[in-house]
Amino acid sequence: MKVVILMGGKSSRMGQEKAFVQFQGQSLFERVKALAASIDEEYYLSVSYEQFESLGHEYRCILDVVSGKGPLGGIVSALAYLRDDILVLPIDLPNLDLETLKPLMKAGKTSAYKAGMYIQSLPSYWSYSDFKDIQDALDQEQLNLKSFFKENVNLISYEGDTDVFLNINRPEDLK
8 A cells, every 4th residue: 555645626715725725834735745644754745746846756646647637537546656655645635644544554445434424535545456437537537536436435433533533725714
């Protein structure tokens, strides 16, 4: 299993690159890097071409093969490049911790959390053995991760504090 950080797309709702937004005194990027390194020192960044220009010389980056396809495009690119199972960490969930991720890592198959009635599409575990189905979803423009999970994956019941899924998309989310 490899760890992949989804660096995010255009950040249009945030108005600036999400990765470098400060949350409780630390950038979102610094927070998720520390978490990724606690799992595997050889983590990867899933990046757009623009992000690769600034990060590609310092980090192990996987360039999105197809742009504009959201998280699924980054996941397919990472699976194709690494040819291994991946644990996907989003850049914009600053409260994620190692304990929350352990059940995903143990699952050993494509999995996401279900907290109450809601599917939490990220973080998630993606098995390389499901690559064809994941690629087919991308090819058919079925880009919504929650829809993919409803039909294709193991949903793990999450009973903990749902603040770990706090998603930072807009400036007002930082308050």
